[in-house]
Amino acid sequence: MTEATAHPDSLPQARADVVFRSVSGDWVLYDPRTQDLHVLNVTAAAVWLCCDGTLDLDAIARHLVEEMEEAPAFEVVREDVAEAVARFRADGLLE
Amino acid sequence: MEGRAADGRDPSGTATAFCREVLAGRAPSRLPDGTAERTEVLGLLRLHRLLGLWVVERRGPDPGPSGADVRGPMVQQAFHAGLVLEAADRAMAALRAGGLEVLSFKGVGLVRCGVYVDPAARALGDADLLVRGGPAGQAVQVLEAAGFEPWVPWDPGREAWLPAFSLSDATAPDGVEVTVDLHWRIPYGSYRSGAEGDGAELWADADREGGSLSPEAHALLLAEHFVRHLRVVPHLIGLADLVRLLPHVRDPARLRALAGTRRSTRPMRAVLGCVRDELGVDLDPDLAQVLEVPARRSRREVRALRLGAMLQPAGGRREGRIEGLVGQALLQGSPGDFLRELARVVYPPADWLARRAGPETGGALRRRFGYWRDLIRWALGRRGSPLSPNQEFEDPAGRS
Numbered sequence: 094m095t096e097a098t099a100h101p102d103s104l105p106q107a108r109a110d111v112v113f114r115s116v117s118g119d120w121v122l123y124d125p126r127t128q129d130l131h132v133l134n135v136t137a138a139a140v141w142l143c144c145d146g147t148l149d150l151d152a153i154a155r156h157l158v159e160e161m162e163e164a165p166a167f168e169v170v171r172e173d174v175a176e177a178v179a180r181f182r183a184d185g186l187l188e
Numbered sequence: 189m190e191g192r193a194a195d196g197r198d199p200s201g202t203a204t205a206f207c208r209e210v211l212a213g214r215a216p217s218r219l220p221d222g223t224a225e226r227t228e229v230l231g232l233l234r235l236h237r238l239l240g241l242w243v244v245e246r247r248g249p250d251p252g253p254s255g256a257d258v259r260g261p262m263v264q265q266a267f268h269a270g271l272v273l274e275a276a277d278r279a280m281a282a283l284r285a286g287g288l289e290v291l292s293f294k295g296v297g298l299v300r301c302g303v304y305v306d307p308a309a310r311a312l313g314d315a316d317l318l319v320r321g322g323p324a325g326q327a328v329q330v331l332e333a334a335g336f337e338p339w340v341p342w343d344p345g346r347e348a349w350l351p352a353f354s355l356s357d358a359t360a361p362d363g364v365e366v367t368v369d370l371h372w373r374i375p376y377g378s379y380r381s382g383a384e385g386d387g388a389e390l391w392a393d394a395d396r397e398g399g400s401l402s403p404e405a406h407a408l409l410l411a412e413h414f415v416r417h418l419r420v421v422p423h424l425i426g427l428a429d430l431v432r433l434l435p436h437v438r439d440p441a442r443l444r445a446l447a448g449t450r451r452s453t454r455p456m457r458a459v460l461g462c463v464r465d466e467l468g469v470d471l472d473p474d475l476a477q478v479l480e481v482p483a484r485r486s487r488r489e490v491r492a493l494r495l496g497a498m499l500q501p502a503g504g505r506r507e508g509r510i511e512g513l514v515g516q517a518l519l520q521g522s523p524g525d526f527l528r529e530l531a532r533v534v535y536p537p538a539d540w541l542a543r544r545a546g547p548e549t550g551g552a553l554r555r556r557f558g559y560w561r562d563l564i565r566w567a568l569g570r571r572g573s574p575l576s577p578n579q580e581f582e583d584p585a586g587r588s
Contacts, residue, residue: 112361114267114271116263116266116270116308117263117266117306121263123361125363125364126362128363130260130263130264
């Protein structure tokens with residue numbers, strides 16, 4: 094997944110009808126339109142919570158770095174954020 | 189569906205043993221190695237809604253199931269269970285705010301009182317709530333105001349001829365059915381759902397603040413429900429529930445007294461004997477003594493409650509519902525009890541039939557023939573039970 098597919102200039106916004114829940118140690122998104130259940134890793138779950146339409150990818154990555162106790166380099170986190178957002182977009186979970 | 193023994197045969201020995209261990213709380217750490225056996229086991233775990241229980245309780249060095257055939261359904265089950273729990277909490281809060289007392293029982297109750305620590309272990313089809321403190325119609329109104337939609341329109345006459353009413357959570361996401369079953373009586377020990385006492389014995393030692401039945405009352409209900417369900421499909425998850433609840437039972441004498449009050453001593457003994465012999469679970473000696481669980485089960489108990497047969501899907505059992513009905517009859521009590529129950533089912537009182545049919549239907553004879561027609565169709569597996577809540581009429585949404 095490339096950064097270009099993640100629309101780096103956009104402010105990703107989660108669709109309001111997508112349901113986010115913690116399930117037995119996992120995080121899942123349920124899309125009522127497709128009735129698909131998406132299992133997220135911890136980073137993707139954190140990214141999803143930041144997709145409020147006010148933060149761009151850099152801001153989300155900065156926020157995650159601040160929240161992590163032993164954060165990897167900003168560039169690494171930024172890459173993970175871009176990948177997660179690209180996946181959300183590909184799955185139709187963003188506005 | 190995988191794991192089906194469509195010809196009515198028992199599952200393989202490997203699959204039966206695997207399911208026995210899961211039910212008994214000794215979850216194997218890994219699935220069988222062979223593809224066919226693995227497929228059969230997974231099919232049975234899914235069919236009997238035990239997949240989450242196995243995944244959560246499994247132990248051992250194996251790093252854990254990660255295949256899509258395990259993880260996907262397990263997460264799906266756990267997600268649904270989470271929504272059911274949320275709906276139950278919302279419904280209970282609304283009912284209390286409306287001045288009614290409410291307890292949860294079976295799946296939701298067992299999770300909420302800590303018998304299942306991880307909710308993902310217990311598949312939840314719906315939330316069973318028991319209410320009192322006002323007419324059932326009031327509870328229905330409260331839930332409607334809280335965002336729940338009745339499956340069928342509420343009719344005040346229902347309170348007299350049925351013990352429960354189902355409502356869907358209208359706030360659940362599209363594509364997910366979340367149901368609350370509102371009970372005002374729990375006559376699981378009876379064939380026909382009618383006015384069999386007010387159930388005050390269940391409230392006597394309940395944790396009303398926490399919204400839970402006492403472990404003793406809960407254990408009895410689970411046993412009653414298990415026997416009742418034999419005529420539909422064996423509710424094996426109920427055996428798993430009972431195995432996990434029994435260590436919480438502190439007062440066997442209370443359980444014995446409750447069983448006597450509800451005329452369920454015999455089914456309770458039979459189910460405990462099944463837990464001991466079919467699942468290999470040691471019963472607490474005090475409990476076995478006070479309940480007078482025989483050291484050896486009778487032939488009819490073995491016939492009615494044999495794990496291999498119960499693991500078969502209902503569709504694969506030759507006699508289907510009738511076999512379950514016979515099994516229930518074998519465990520229900522004395523021949524006199526059985527005949528009394530049968531008479532109540534075959535020839536219910538005219539006022540019960542009138543309430544069931546509603547005020548706008550034809551004469552008494554027509555109602556009675558309609559009821560018998562429904563009963564026969566149920567026995568043939570062509571419709572839901574005319575005696576059970578929300579299966580009594582063909583549901584336009586196909587839920588019955």
